[in-house]
Amino acid sequence: MSDMQDTMLLGLEGIKKTILHGGTGEIPKCISGSKVTFHFRTQLCDDERTVIDDSKVVGTPMEIVIGNMFKMDIWETLLSSLRIGEVAEFWCDIIHTGIYPLVSKSMRRIAEGKDPVDWQIHTCGMANMFAYHSLGYDDLDELMKEPKPLYFVLELLRVQQPSEYNRETWAMNDEERLKVVPVLHGQGNKLYKQGNYDEATQKYKEAIICIKNVQTKVIKQVV
Incomplete structure (x- = not known):
């Protein structure tokens, strides 16, 4: 057991990894477009x-798509060091954790069944990070005002390569989102003509969300 408790550095400043439970097989390839499913605490x-957040308490594992602009990009690095079934604790310094309160708010809103995009559209990019606004959660407000090092305990459940799953619109990059808009619009029109109004509305909504996501990033880049 002692070798599993050894602390390893990932060759990155401000990160220490401690394996709590060994995984199996080789470390999976996490390439751009890979969907990674994991639990986090x-x-x-x-x-x-x-404990600030725990996906096991929420009851649903987290899914991210590598290279898809997930704000907590350090997690991509941490997850890329894990084997399937491995549980590891990562100590991360402030340089990696400053944005966590914003990410946590988004994840909590999803868990509560709210739209995570809703609040992002109205923010002014990074400027919002430095002007204090309540995030609606006391513990996150505290962490926003005074960033701290954090422990992330990650358990890798599954890695799917891009060809192994149907990419939903949220998992697409900007170019793919813009290409899919006319397709969704066409599907919506067809459903509308067939009298399937609810399904048609869903297609239109999906198309609008794609456009909004791309607009949000463009606005943030301009600001």
């Missing part, structure tokens, strides 16, 4: 190891 570096 985020804890403060205090005596109590206070």
Whole structure:
């Protein structure tokens, strides 16, 4: 067991990895477009190891698509060091955790059945990071005002390559989103003509969300 408790550095400043439970097989290839499914727990570096978020408590594992502009890009690096079934604890310094309160808010809104895009559209990019606004959660407000190192406990469940799953619109990059808009619009028109109004509305909504996601990124880049 002692070798599994050894702390390893990933060759990156401000990160230490400790394996809590060994995984199986080779480390899967995490390429752009790979869908990674994992459980995560985020804890403060205090005596109590206070838990901020825990996907197992929510009951649903997290899914991210590599290279898809997920704000917490350091997680892509951490997950790329894991084998399937491996559980590891990563100590991450402030340089990697400053954006976590914003990411956590988005994930909590999804868990509560709210639209995570809703609040992003109205923010002014990185400028919002430095002007204090309540995130609607006291613990995240505290972390926003005073960033701290955090522990991320990650358990890798599955890695699917781009050819192994149907990419939903949220998992697409900007170019793919813009290409799919006319397709969704056409599908919506066809369903509307057939009298399937609810399904047609869903296609139109999906197309609008694609456009909004691309607009949001463009606005942030301009600001």
